[in-house]
Amino acid sequence: MKILVIGSGGREHAIVKQFSHSPSVSEVFVAPGNAGMAKDAQIVPIDVMAFEELAQFAKNNAIDLTFVGPEQPLVAGIVDHFMKHDLRIFGPNKAAAQLEGSKTFAKELMKKYNIPTGAYETFTDVDKAKAYIEKLGAPIVVKADGLAAGKGVVVALTVEEANGAVEDMIGNQLFGESSSSVVIEEFLDGEEISYMSFVHNGQIYPMVISQDHKRAYEGDKGPNTGGMGAYSPVPQIANEVVQLAYDTVVVPTVKAMEQEGTPFTGILYAGLIITKEGPKVIEFNARFGDPETQVVLPRMTSDFGLFMTALLDEKPFDLKWSDREILGVVIASAGYPGDMKKGAKLPDLSVLEEAGLHVFHAGTKVVGENLVANGGRVILVVASEATLKVAQKKVYEGLSKLTWDGLFFRKDIGWRTFQ
Known part of the structure; x- marks a missing residue:
């Protein structure tokens, strides 16, 4: 099989790697990919939103299956476009992708079909939203209705913080059209x-x-x-x-x-x-x-x-999973998720691979002879071991061997399972 993966982040690197390890797969292409994926796939410099160009590439290269990684092309209808060309693609069509593209759509679906979720209301007016926040109190959750790259959710511990989030999202259009409407919902504990x-x-x-x-x-x-x-x-x-x-x-x-x-x-x-x-x-x-x-x-x-x-093909399949336990730590650019500085030079990542760790590239690019940060989340470093405790120890020991100037990472990934 020939596979095309659409996307350029760490998630897509994992999808690419999984296909590249499959005996049934002969070639993997990734569009647009990133610097770290070149070992695992052929890089195709086509943007995720260039639907016609992507479809033509799939046709011209006899791609058997296209797998869509990110949400933006799904919500914009890439699946519908490929299906018009009779190309096999995996992902929801535009109508079904509303489940992610609109928080209100998802909440109304859950309410109608009694799928358990927190109480909520949707607002487009700042004052009405604030009145609802006053009524419910804090902690409370404020969400941009549309896509916001994982940053459109504020878990507000105070009423003031929640009001500020509403002003940012609706009043100041922090996420553009995506936050012209917000969903405010009860805080769920657990x-x-x-x-x-x-x-x-x-x-x-x-x-x-x-x-x-x-x-x-x-x-x-x-x-x-x-x-x-x-x-x-x-x-x-x-x-x-x-x-x-x-x-x-x-x-x-x-x-x-x-x-x-x-x-x-x-x-x-x-x-x-x-x-x-x-x-x-x-x-x-x-x-x-x-x-x-x-x-x-x-x-x-x-x-x-x-x-x-x-x-x-709707044929039964016995899908199997390993008992190995995996823990991964994100290395991010300083300042992420706020004002961050891109361009930090990465240390020699082969040191991690030699220590038996796996590196998934999310936001990297090559400048001259150097690999540099090209996004908020830069790489994810993973260990696969018999237990999570051993995996955690191995990842942090590996990270401690290198200097991460202009970058940072959390030092407690997995802490909840070890309490």
Whole structure:
């Protein structure tokens, strides 16, 4: 098989690696990719939003399957475009991608079909939003309705902080059109997990769960980011709880999307809080999470190409996962997720690979003879071991061998499982 992966981040690097390790796959292309992916795929310099150019590339190169990584092209309708050309592509169409593209769409779906989630209201008016915040009190969550690259969520610990978030999003259009409408919802207390599933025509293949670390600093302090590290499995979450999430969230959501006339094909990502009443949804994504993909996909022991073919052909497949435990730490540019300085020179990453660690590139580029930071999240460094404790020790020992000028990372990834 010949595979085209669309995207340029760490998530796409993990997808590329998984396909490149599959015996059924002969060639992997990635558009537009990044500097660190060249070892695992052929780089194609086409932007993720250049749908016609991407479709022509897929036709001209006899691509068997295109796999879409990021949310922006999905929400804009890349799947619909490829299907018009009779090209095989994996991801939700424009109508189904609303599950991520509009927080209001997702919340209304959950309300209608009794899928457990927090109480909420949607606002386009600053004063009405503030009145609702005063009524509910803090802590409280303010979310931009549209896409905001993982940064459109504020978990406000005070009413003042929540009001400030509303002023930023609606009043100052912090995320442009994406924050002209905001969803304000109750704060849910409990452990957070990421539960992703492969879905096509009612078939559901759940993946192993993982836990992300959204806050920028140790002890889950600081602003929300796209994710500062992750690990899988999540030992403190019982199998019975995961099964309950499957029965009360995943299956009803797939059925609800079908009933709404927007059947879902792609990666259904359920961000869940395990509350005292059971699992509740804090967000849906219509694609793989980042950095969760980098700790979940490497645990798949089945041939990824064969599995994807079977899924799309609606043939049964015994999808297998390793017992190996994986923990990954994000290296980010100083200042992320706020005003950050790109361009920091990366140290010699071969030192990490020689120590048995794996490096997923997210925001890197080559300048002259140097590899430099070209984004907020730069790389993710992962260890796969018999236990999470050993994996955590190995990652941090590896990172301590290098100097990270102009970059930073959290030093407590995995802390919740070791309490």
